[in-house]
Amino acid sequence: DVKVTQSSRYLVKRTGEKVFLECVQDMDHENMFWYRQDPGLGLRLIYFSYDVKMKEKGDIPEGYSVSREKKERFSLILESASTNQTSMYLCASRYPGQGLPEQYFGPGTRLTVT
């Protein structure tokens, strides 16, 4: 079974703090993704990574950065947390190639910025 884990289920941070969200997958997937989930908006892509040290902006990258130093780990960084970044953050990964396009998700991190 594919397993995607996220470092924290719940996180509370103060405005202005630097926040790190970690995601690890154990299936040697090349592609990894970070989404945020907000009620009524579904999931929106923040950043994705094709492979190690590669990253691409998604639809809402402002206020975020990412790091992919190892294949299994993809980190999302909030440089200076703000209250409008309070959200559920979901990490996903997928097999390379076209044949299996579905993504596999971690359990999510619910971040509250006060």
Place this chain on the structure above:
Amino acid sequence: AQSVAQPEDQVNVAEGNPLTVKCTYSVSGNPYLFWYVQYPNRGLQFLLKYITGDNLVKGSYGFEAEFNKSQTSFHLKKPSALVSDSALYFCAVRDPMDSSYKLIFGSGTRLLVRP
């Protein structure tokens, strides 16, 4: 631009009755289509996908979905709902020509199955 619409915020159905959760999409070319389910305080679980071939696809937990190209729809169905099916359901689309592999998600539909 690619988009997915889930027109119902919530669907209510009695246990044992058939259920349908609606999804329509807009994408150029032939889409890849997906359904995911999210149980409370959990991540998304993959239910089923349509890539090519038979328009009726079967997935996990007795769910199925029908791809209708003329109506650009991919509705999720189950013949007999269970209380345990109560969850948040997301439809997603991917343009196979998009090299980013990203999925575009709908806003989600909450399914409530009453006993």
